[in-house]
Amino acid sequence: MNNYQSQYNLNKSKIIMIMGGLMVGLLVAALDNSIISTAMPKIIGNLQGMEYYVWPFTSYMLTSTIAIILFGKLSDIYGRKPIIISGIITFIITSIMCGFATNMLELTIFRGLQGIGGGILISLPFIVVGEIFSPKERGKYMGILASVFGISSVLGPILGGVITDTIGWRWVFFVNVPIGIVAVIILMYSLPNLKLPDVKKAIDYLGIITFTLAMSAFFLGFTLARDLNIYPLTVIFGLFLFAALMFVLFILAEKKAEEPILPPYLFSNSIFTLSSIENFLATAIIFGGIVYIPLFAQNVIGMSATNSGLVLIPMLISLTIASNIAGQIISKTGKYKKLAIAEFVITGIGIILLSTMNVNTSPYALVAYSTILGLGSGMMYTVFTISVQNAFSLREIAITTSAMQFFRNVGATVAIPVFGYVINYTMASSAVINLTPKEVLAVSIQNVFITSIVLAFIALVIAFFLKEMSLDENKPVTQEKIPEEIVEKAK
Template sequence: MTANYENHPPLGKKKLIMVMGGLMVGLLVAAFDYSIMGTTMPQIINSLQGMEYYAWPFTAYMLTSTISLILFGKLSDIYGRKHVLILGIIIFIVTSVLCGFSTSMLQLIIFRGLQGIGGGILLSLPFTVIGEIFSPRERAKYMGILGSVFGVADVLGPILGGVITDTWGWRWVFFVNVPIGIMAVTIILYSLPNFKLPDVKKVIDYGGIVTFTLALSALILALTLAGEGGYSWNLIAGLILLSGVSFTLFVWAEKKAVEPILPLHLFKNSIFNVSSVESFLAAALMFSGVIYVPLFAQEVLGMSATHSGLIMIPMLFSLTLASIITGQIIAWTGKYKKLVIAEFIITGIGVVLLATMNADTPYYLLILYSTVLGIGSGMAYNLFNVAVQNAFPLREIGIVTASMRFFRNIGTIVFVPLFGYIMNFTLARATALTTNSQALVLSIQNIFLVAIVLALAGLAMAFFLEEIPLGGDEFVNPDGGEETNTPDMKGNY
């Protein structure tokens, strides 16, 4: 059964444009952070010393942002999107200033960890808001536009990072977030109603928060230490054991919680389960190209860092364009399953082509192959957000949207060190038998061979994805019965 669902809450066209602008600016702050830091870290290391801690600012940020995705996705269901989103931007601004004033690597690692809390909020809540102010079919179109921010950040981030660092110094990479963040807060404060659900109990799941944080922290630390090498396997095994025990306690806590941070009944929905796995795999496939295409260009083809960065622009541009076009197609057809199948076919072709690279591969083929991967990866940006938002009632849009970003992050956390291990393992054995360049070619080929397996797994999973056609002016309540959660002028339902 269906009930009427307003395409646009009565915000007015001008306010809707302002809301989209505020969400895009807020998302841009967090998206730029990922891409800018890569070009800035060498200067930071030179200034603060501590090469042995090179990866830890990234790890600290990834850890806290991944945890905050779930925590604040649920808290926004309780206290409203607007308040939590503004809190996230403020946290990001304040911690950016702290990062900029860091005088040691330890301080930077701590402040980056705090900054990740704000980053996690900014990476998920904008997509939740889109799910609440637009009808199911329109969501895809506007999520495609919103998702294009990542492509813009990926293209411009490394360039801006280099320019800012060379002109004003690395500290300004953090300070520049302040005026942009203030702009986002101002726009959102003025234009966005505070969407919240009156039937959600204001009860904090402290047991779930503690056990979830401990389980994920131990897992990420174990994977990071294993990827870096040089650490005791007993320590790594102990962290994995701690993670497993904490996860078990987390499941127990969620069964008893009045308002669990991650409701276990979500996993009874096949669309949620398939979309979670697909998001996990899609992130791994994208990063196989983002990380190892530039490495191949520099170390095998002998390109400079600048030229290898320029080679990535077509891939990242195609990723952005694919995200927008995919959203438009879903808005036009109201369906998404065939696009998921097509996404993994295109991504699979991309990694198959990349797996054929060798020392004689011309640069234009490298651009072509990576662009194919970019098209497939761009299609995946918002497909699964659309699918899960359409499969659950409005009261759970916050947590299911955050969950998709969570599983993308987990895919990155798991496979980046795994790819690194495959490369190191291959190099250690192939270097004795061939030249260093040929050994590197072989190691990168092995990484893309693993990516082919992941693409095939994603394609197989895609056929199990149930499709609920997206409504236009109507909102479908998958649980049956009428969906009466339509926001009014104040954002209440």
Template sequence: MNNNYAEKYQINRIMAGLMVGLLIAAFDYSIMSTAMPNIINSLNGIEFYVWPFSAYMLTSTISIIIFGKMSDIYGRKSILVAGIIIFIITSIMCGFSENMIKLIIFRGLQGIGGGILISLPFVMVGEIFSQNERAKYMGILGSVFGIADVLGPILGGVVTDTLGWRYVFFINVPLGIIALILIYNSIPNFIHDHVKKVIDYRGIILFTLGLSSMFLGLTFTGQVTKHPPALIVGLMLMSILMFITFVLVENNADEPIIPLHLFKNSIFNVSSIESFLASAIMFSGIIYIPLFTQGVLGMNAVNSGFIMIPMLLSLTVSSVVTGQIISKTGKYKSLVIIEFLITILGVALLASMDEYIPYYMLILYSTILGIGSGMAYNIFNVAVQNTFSIAEIGIVTASMRFFRNIGTIVFVPVFGFIMNFSLNASTIGSNTTQTLIVAIQNIFYLTLILALLGLIISLFLKETHLCESSSDKTDDDLKYDKTI
């Protein structure tokens, strides 16, 4: 930990505050999946089933970049506290929703706070800890996702069955208050004096319109039979136009929300692409292994959830261990190559599954994928944080989370399209089990291509050795402020 702060703030208090703040957002991803069947029954909204997820994902992805930049201007702690407050208030609004339309709107607002909570803790770890300590604490922080993925569905089921689905949202209130107290009292605020207090409104608007159009276009593509092709094409063309205009505007902006000079750095570019691919690969397993266990092997939802626990635990453990290894060795490139080799093995094995696979083999295959996916959680954060100055840690770390989300946004509908196309094009006949096996195999074949591509790209990742002293060379750019 940097000497300026080590005597004033204990590591355990800092990490507790950041982990609880991250936990309430991480839980939201996993706990909602269990509660949604009850929600749609209560609010009579089966046709809007995916939209509470979609609205949250869209706004959280947008807010990652926007508030990552805003935290450069107003301080990390200030924005993080604001994110918790937004998340608490909107959770209450979601809990009192009277129909699906209101829930979708409130979920969209909740995503603003969620995007802040899911990204800024990683920024603050990069800023508070020295280079050779960052990876270790990144791994510990990343383990929160594994905890949420394991406990979220179980907690969601218990809360929904005993108290009702509305308490899935209300439970965020006490957790949020705890996080607010911990963060307010234990974490320093960092302010960069050299950053102009200028908000790039044009960039924010264009970025939001571009990403929203792309998101809707891709989502509708996965449901092409329900939406006119002209609408999908129009949305994608609008997205392209907005992003082109965004690049032109950002080139001339005083304080762009995404500084385009970042893309001149090869480590940033490679890490962005790898984060994008790693997220898509991980979600192929998270989404389609449960479908395989239920649709092909005939498990119920509860047992299917238990099958996933080893994968999610291995994801958590590998995230922590990878951070420890980087912290001790100061190197990360070899781990990126190993990560994609493990991922390739896991995906290849999953693509070979059929209805005769023993349960223990399915657990083994999914666990291998979990190990590879967990390694990817923090490697690229460390790589870019080591490349850029302290003053740019906020935007580069937020960018890595942004590209992970984009990987999910792009490939989840692509996987859905492959699933629907495979089912419709099947020549197997009335054997629905065999048809579903082929469809899931096709998805894992695409995932295997993505993993191979990730391995090839990893060879181009440059490596700079982590060292204690280099982390302090830009501390003069940073002002410490205890206040909010």
């Protein structure tokens, strides 16, 4: 039993309640992503604007990415409970707003606001699990928590397809309301306000401003780069230059901040740095599948929204199983490096198979290929979070856990517009002039997966350099901070 379990008298029944509350809270955010993936083709048809297909995804990912770091740090100051409750309430309100959107601009804006709540909900539960369980126990409970992504991903496509085909796409957002209310009730009753006792209430305003501006310019530059024939290169280059400047200012601000939102010394740890890169690449790969497999199923094979959702179910079940198995293996062996390598071997095989799809591909082949992708990708949620939590003390768990989710979101934020650019570039290419519309889209999606093959290979190579730190050899969980001499050396 670690410090928090004894401090708050967290017996078995309370832990079950907390885990249940965290899982429902995580479910409300995770469910939304999987539901909208199958509903988006119908949303586009209703609100018009195929050229804006990726904007609701990217606006959500941008704001959730920013929120992960900001509110992870604020939860150090004000406690986990009020932050996670406020995140659920924000998510509920903005879900209602999304449901009432009348055009793509409104939906994009409302999804951006929704991402603030989503960012809180996909990071805080993992922070709590990292704090209330010992290093040896984290693998098992982290796998259980990560399985919510699989559960929601199984329910999401089904609900998204059925709701879209029956009562309309707006209800894919309204369904978040009752789930969110249940999550608030459970967490209000069960979750103690976990809080580090000696954190200074110093908010890093300069870091927040420069970080937000950097991410926003970075995101906007990638998104506009999808349409080089519309937006001049000078504008896009200017956005990237501004983003680079803000990142530099952000780094300088963090070195001087009393309580930085992303301490620079974290990157002096090779496990943290390599795990961050791996999370970035793994998420970029899986999001290519989540976004474009339903599009392929509906617009190339000709399946309904409901059936395109059913196609994703085996992939997401395999993702859930892989996450839980990885957690159990880590808890029993205290090792994670071989799992990291296996993840990208399996993911690479799945991506290679997906890249061979064409207009003649059967739904059964699509299911098989996507299932292999899910089996590899599912390990990510457990392996790299545990590896990083194990490399730092309890005091750094919040920021390191948030950082892992941050790099996952950055991977998706960058991947979606990049893949969108690949789609648009292929569609405009002279090589597809003589093809039918279905064949053009099939070739475009093929190119997305070919791009993902390169990412999977890079990630596999990096996995071999990941340092192994056995959980059995890890020091007991404490609230000690990184020694000042290490911090100063990193600066």
